[in-house]
Amino acid sequence: MGLPKTHRLRRGRDFQQVYAQGLKRRGRYLILRAWFSATDNPTLVGISIGKKVSKKAVVRNRIKRQIRGAIRQYLPNLKPGWKIAIVVKSEAQTCEYEHFLRELKQLLIQAEVWHGH
RNA sequence: AGAGUUGGCGAGGUGGUUGCAGAUUGUGGCGCACAGCGCGACCCAAUCUGAGGAAAGUCUGGACUCCCGAAAGACCAAACUUGCUGGGUAACGCCCAGUGUGGGUGACCGCGAGGAGAGUGCCACAGAAACAUACCGCCGAUGGCUAGAAUCAAAUAUUUUGGCACAGGUAAGGGUGCAAAGGUGCGGUAAGAGCGCACCAGCAGUAUCGAGAGGUACUGGCUUGGUAAACCCCGGUUGGGAGCAAGGUCGGAGGGGCUAUGGUUGGUCUUUUUCCAGCCCCGCUUUUUGGAGUACCGCUAGAGGUGUUUGGUAACAAACAUCCCAGAUAGAUAACCGCCCUCUAGAAUUUCUAGAGAACAGAAUCCAGCUUAUGUCCAACUCUUUCU
RNA sequence: ACGCAUUUAGAGCAACUUGGUAGCUCGUUUGAUUUAGCAUCAAAAGGUUACAGGUUCAAAUCCUGUAAUGUGUA
Numbered sequence: 001m002g003l004p005k006t007h008r009l010r011r012g013r014d015f016q017q018v019y020a021q022g023l024k025r026r027g028r029y030l031i032l033r034a035w036f037s038a039t040d041n042p043t044l045v046g047i048s049i050g051k052k053v054s055k056k057a058v059v060r061n062r063i064k065r066q067i068r069g070a071i072r073q074y075l076p077n078l079k080p081g082w083k084i085a086i087v088v089k090s091e092a093q094t095c096e097y098e099h100f101l102r103e104l105k106q107l108l109i110q111a112e113v114w115h116g117h
Numbered sequence: 118a119g120a121g122u123u124g125g126c127g128a129g130g131u132g133g134u135u136g137c138a139g140a141u142u143g144u145g146g147c148g149c150a151c152a153g154c155g156c157g158a159c160c161c162a163a164u165c166u167g168a169g170g171a172a173a174g175u176c177u178g179g180a181c182u183c184c185c186g187a188a189a190g191a192c193c194a195a196a197c198u199u200g201c202u203g204g205g206u207a208a209c210g211c212c213c214a215g216u217g218u219g220g221g222u223g224a225c226c227g228c229g230a231g232g233a234g235a236g237u238g239c240c241a242c243a244g245a246a247a248c249a250u251a252c253c254g255c256c257g258a259u260g261g262c263u264a265g266a267a268u269c270a271a272a273u274a275u276u277u278u279g280g281c282a283c284a285g286g287u288a289a290g291g292g293u294g295c296a297a298a299g300g301u302g303c304g305g306u307a308a309g310a311g312c313g314c315a316c317c318a319g320c321a322g323u324a325u326c327g328a329g330a331g332g333u334a335c336u337g338g339c340u341u342g343g344u345a346a347a348c349c350c351c352g353g354u355u356g357g358g359a360g361c362a363a364g365g366u367c368g369g370a371g372g373g374g375c376u377a378u379g380g381u382u383g384g385u386c387u388u389u390u391u392c393c394a395g396c397c398c399c400g401c402u403u404u405u406u407g408g409a410g411u412a413c414c415g416c417u418a419g420a421g422g423u424g425u426u427u428g429g430u431a432a433c434a435a436a437c438a439u440c441c442c443a444g445a446u447a448g449a450u451a452a453c454c455g456c457c458c459u460c461u462a463g464a465a466u467u468u469c470u471a472g473a474g475a476a477c478a479g480a481a482u483c484c485a486g487c488u489u490a491u492g493u494c495c496a497a498c499u500c501u502u503u504c505u
Numbered sequence: 506a507c508g509c510a511u512u513u514a515g516a517g518c519a520a521c522u523u524g525g526u527a528g529c530u531c532g533u534u535u536g537a538u539u540u541a542g543c544a545u546c547a548a549a550a551g552g553u554u555a556c557a558g559g560u561u562c563a564a565a566u567c568c569u570g571u572a573a574u575g576u577g578u579a
Binding site for chain 2: 008009014015046047048049056057058059060061062064065066068069072085097
């Protein structure tokens with residue numbers, strides 16, 4: 001359930017811009033940072049997960065894949081032109097796929113990135 | 118049956134749907150430019166490929182790249198946990214085979230295993246003393262002092278008996294300690310001591326076996342605490358440093374148009390000039406898009422994998438055949454389903470039903486090792502008990 | 506990728522160089538003092554020196570391996 005390259009947030013500069021100027025929504029397992037670039041470019045999504053979540057690369061990669069799969073499922077519902085960074089909290093270690101799905105939807109609606117139709 | 122020891126295979130297989138990354142292909146789309154050929158970094162489709170035995174820790178050895186230095190070679194210095202022997206390897210501190218030694222009833226396992234007969238240091242407490250000595254003790258044969266007896270006419274002479282423990286002898290015994298000068302026994306002596314003998318242990322020499330480390334036998338004299346994972350000595354090895362975040366490319370690039378000249382290829386031509394066509398370069402202009410970032414190279418064909426044969430006890434090597442097998446860069450492997458296989462449980466008696474396929478764990482320049490983490494299965498061997 | 510450092514009582518630290526009975530401060534517990542508490546005084550408990558192996562007569566210390574934690578360069 002990967003994410004196409006065109007929808008990935010890749011540069012450190014973009015991440016810093018999102019952190020500095022974007023709005024912030026807090027969930028139980030995730031923190032959502034989003035910034036509207038005022039263009040029609042595809043919405044970019046990046047995931048940040050620190051070593052404090054887990055020291056094992058396998059665990060971190062699995063969480064990343066699960067979040068990325070959830071984002072891909074919601075991709076048609078997102079408004080264009082946003083830059084989104086998702087920060088994983090250490091509680092997410094024991095989390096299931098459905099939890100990510102539910103929480104992501106909630107956060108996206110809160111941040112008004114969600115496209116209602 | 119129980120308890121162990123060692124070694125090995127493999128990390129379920131296969132098909133489908135959706136999805137991600139790379140490569141290749143496309144009278145495909147889209148964009149640019151067009152008479153046409155075309156170009157593209159975007160999209161789509163098809164095909165192929167897509168994590169490990171440890172990818173990990175980063176403990177070693179290399180390949181590769183750059184910087185500094187030197188250019189054969191010798192000596193000195195420095196560094197190195199380099200240190201039994203022989204072999205393997207590109208190399209190693211790794212591997213294999215052996216020797217010695219320690220452990221285990223055994224299968225088997227561990228070992229940095231040169232030198233303390235060059236020097237220095239240290240060996241707390243205890244003890245006289247920790248490497249050179251003598252506290253208690255034993256002796257006091259010999260010498261000394263002293264008392265008596267005998268010989269003699271007599272003696273201070275000679276002989277002899279005793280005492281002292283003064284010189285001296287001794288290292289058996291006691292005590293201390295991890296460790297006290299080879300051990301045990303007999304002889305020997307004033308008392309003792311390898312002083313002598315026997316056995317054991319150690320050392321040296323000779324012979325012999327072995328490629329060697331070493332093994333065995335004989336002979337000899339009779340002796341030398343431990344520590345070098347303390348400094349050190351000896352032998353051995355080595356240009357030094359940094360590391361793919363090494364190092365390199367790009368200060369515009371791609372496409373189109375125009376102008377003049379030059380180069381080159383082809384055609385016309387016997388040849389040259391001329392002419393025509395294509396490509397490249399310089400300049401101008403137009404359009405698209407990026408702009409110091411993993412954008413591109415390095416970047417994955419390698420001391421490569423698999424199989425067979427041969428050589429070798431083995432590690433391993435050689436020959437032949439065959440295959441191409443991840444290349445991401447905020448970093449690609451996931452989700453679901455069917456069948457087969459294996460295991461477990463239940464029903465039941467060879468079928469059905471249910472569950473599980475777990476664990477450790479994710480490539481980031483690449484190899485060779487080591488170490489650590491971890492689940493299943495198989496084989497060989499050992500010991501104990503019971504039965505035949 | 507290449508390094509560096511640390512690990513000792515509940516907490517913070519000594520002792521390691523030069524091996525020889527593991528200490529200090531705070532905290533804890535008990536007692537004294539006080540009507541009571543704090544403070545003070547006296548005493549006590551609390552350690553597999555991160556783990557495993559080795560050298561040594563003897564290891565927190567020396568050597569090797571492992572683990573955990575922190576940290577530097579770009």
